[in-house]
Amino acid sequence: MTALTIATRPIDGQKPGTSGLRKKTPVFMGAHYLENFVQSIFDAIGGAEGKTFVLGGDGRYFNGRAAQIILRMAAGNGAAKVIVGQNAILSTPAASHLIRLNKTDGGIILSASHNPGGPEADFGVKFNMPNGGPAPEAVTEAMFRHSVDITRYRISDAPDVDLARIGTATLDGMAVEVVDSVADYAALMESLFDFPAIRDMFAAGFRMRFDAMCAVTGPYAREILENRLGAAPGTVVHATPLPDFGGMHPDPNPTWAHELMAEMTGPEAPDFGAASDGDGDRNMVVGRGLYVSPSDSLAVLAANAHLAPGYARGLAGVARSMPTSAAVDRVARALGIDAYETPTGWKFFGNLLDAGRATLCGEESFGTGSDHVREKDGLWAVLLWLNILARRRQSVAEIMAEHFARFGRNYYSRHDFEAIETAAAETMMAALRMSFPRLPGRIVAGMEIAAADDFSFTDPVDGSVSRGQGLRILFANGARIVMRLSGTGTEGATLRLYLERYAPGPEGLDLDPQQALAPVIQAAHALARIEAYTGRSTPDVIT
Numbered sequence: 441m442t443a444l445t446i447a448t449r450p451i452d453g454q455k456p457g458t459s460g461l462r463k464k465t466p467v468f469m470g471a472h473y474l475e476n477f478v479q480s481i482f483d484a485i486g487g488a489e490g491k492t493f494v495l496g497g498d499g500r501y502f503n504g505r506a507a508q509i510i511l512r513m514a515a516g517n518g519a520a521k522v523i524v525g526q527n528a529i530l531s532t533p534a535a536s537h538l539i540r541l542n543k544t545d546g547g548i549i550l551s552a553s554h555n556p557g558g559p560e561a562d563f564g565v566k567f568n569m570p571n572g573g574p575a576p577e578a579v580t581e582a583m584f585r586h587s588v589d590i591t592r593y594r595i596s597d598a599p600d601v602d603l604a605r606i607g608t609a610t611l612d613g614m615a616v617e618v619v620d621s622v623a624d625y626a627a628l629m630e631s632l633f634d635f636p637a638i639r640d641m642f643a644a645g646f647r648m649r650f651d652a653m654c655a656v657t658g659p660y661a662r663e664i665l666e667n668r669l670g671a672a673p674g675t676v677v678h679a680t681p682l683p684d685f686g687g688m689h690p691d692p693n694p695t696w697a698h699e700l701m702a703e704m705t706g707p708e709a710p711d712f713g714a715a716s717d718g719d720g721d722r723n724m725v726v727g728r729g730l731y732v733s734p735s736d737s738l739a740v741l742a743a744n745a746h747l748a749p750g751y752a753r754g755l756a757g758v759a760r761s762m763p764t765s766a767a768v769d770r771v772a773r774a775l776g777i778d779a780y781e782t783p784t785g786w787k788f789f790g791n792l793l794d795a796g797r798a799t800l801c802g803e804e805s806f807g808t809g810s811d812h813v814r815e816k817d818g819l820w821a822v823l824l825w826l827n828i829l830a831r832r833r834q835s836v837a838e839i840m841a842e843h844f845a846r847f848g849r850n851y852y853s854r855h856d857f858e859a860i861e862t863a864a865a866e867t868m869m870a871a872l873r874m875s876f877p878r879l880p881g882r883i884v885a886g887m888e889i890a891a892a893d894d895f896s897f898t899d900p901v902d903g904s905v906s907r908g909q910g911l912r913i914l915f916a917n918g919a920r921i922v923m924r925l926s927g928t929g930t931e932g933a934t935l936r937l938y939l940e941r942y943a944p945g946p947e948g949l950d951l952d953p954q955q956a957l958a959p960v961i962q963a964a965h966a967l968a969r970i971e972a973y974t975g976r977s978t979p980d981v982i983t
């Protein structure tokens with residue numbers, strides 16, 4: 441067996457987005473495509489020689505083949521060892537945990553997250569750093585730079601490793617340790633939450649439905665919820681990860697998790713519902729007949745985290761992405777802790793978590809997590825909710841009502857306009873940005889504009905600056921419009937329109953969010969002229 445050096449040429453478009461490189465599966469399967477990008481990762485981190493990595497993915501189409509290629513490339517680049525989830529399966533938070541637990545030099549995760557999987561759908565590759573978190577912008581930019589200069593990659597010609605067998609094998613002198621995909625992660629969850637209290641709640645008849653959407657979380661949820669916590673068999677549905685996610689779009693929101701929504705609003709609704717995405721880092725939480733928005737969920741988790749043993753000492757601080765609602769900021773103020781506002785992308789939380797300045801983080805895009813790993817973590821959020829429900833002995837609806845009564849309510853919604861023409865989307869954003877100097881003082885939909893800017897972030901830990909992170913229009917009454925283009929799509933552009941309005945209460949706390957936000961929605965369309973630029977007047981997805 442030999443390490444071969446294969447001549448190659450740069451391939452256009454290998455620029456990582458919000459979370460790794462995502463492309464159509466046939467693109468990733470094209471000649472040298474995966475190899476070029478993986479070599480660019482190794483080159484960007486100063487080579488793989490003597491290093492140890494974690495490797496796994498969400499099981500989507502091409503997962504297994506890609507894992508074998510990456511193993512041979514790691515060997516070809518002189519890596520000492522790769523720790524792989526059995527059958528190359530690891531949820532994103534489980535991979536983050538293994539990177540930290542084993543103090544490795546990072547890890548490669550195969551996933552396009554919530555994007556559909558299959559031969560004609562999406563595939564993705566991301567690199568996580570030794571802290572377990574997504575590579576920061578400086579590193580992803582270095583990957584891109586290497587990808588445009590690449591002339592060769594290194595790969596061993598050794599045969600495939602049997603990834604079904606737990607234990608250690610060797611590949612051209614490199615150790616390949618195949619580990620149980622679930623065990624270490626389940627142990628971590630057990631160390632954080634009050635499992636006995638949750639077990640008692642299930643034993644007393646508490647009913648739940650967890651929709652794994654035929655994606656990676658199924659085996660994790662079954663082991664933790666059904667085996668360890670005693671939830672009724674069948675609590676976890678769509679529990680077997682499939683290469684095409686059974687045709688489901690594994691994005692846990694009311695649109696794509698419609699089966700769960702139907703169950704939770706039906707006559708036989710269980711007490712609690714939850715769903716997770718392709719790679720297990722997102723979560724959606726639903727009470728009986730009640731959808732909890734991710735921004736509200738983050739605020740409730742922050743206000744109640746102390747009820748879980750792992751957070752009993754309180755939170756150091758909280759962080760949210762800029763487009764996420766300010767609901768958690770109100771909780772932080774009440775707790776007397778710092779609240780940070782970062783750009784979209786989990787990678788921006790890494791420094792705050794590493795520095796011990798934030799304990800809980802969250803995003804409007806169905807991501808919530810803490811300093812237990814350096815990724816958002818779907819099942820973790822569900823377990824924290826279960827822990828809170830078990831300790832407070834109230835329904836989700838009661839907890840939400842009390843929360844709004846105490847803190848007021850940040851009505852919030854996100855409208856997505858998908859697969860619009862990229863040039864039209866960019867022109868619309870540029871025109872809106874250009875109009876900013878003229879906006880303050882103007883009245884739109886009966887509301888006065890107080891300020892408008894393009895969000896720029898200075899990392900409070902390392903001072904790095906990230907500009908152009910989303911257009912904000914702030915109103916004098918506290919309402920807010922944010923617009924940005926998605927960094928995770930693989931087709932055209934997706935416009936994300938984020939809408940928010942604060943209601944202090946005690947009146948007006950139980951409106952329908954779309955109704956409560958009607959003037960803000962009207963103002964957004966008037967100011968950005970969405971229909972004129974894109975031809976769209978209604979969004980494809982509302983969350």
Ligand code: G16
Nearest residue numbers: 458459553785786803805926927928
């Ligand atoms: C990724 C990032 C998140 C981000 C989300 C949406 O999530 O990790 O931090 O909020 O994309 O990004 P965008 O609005 O640019 O599409 P995931 O679950 O896809 O990895």
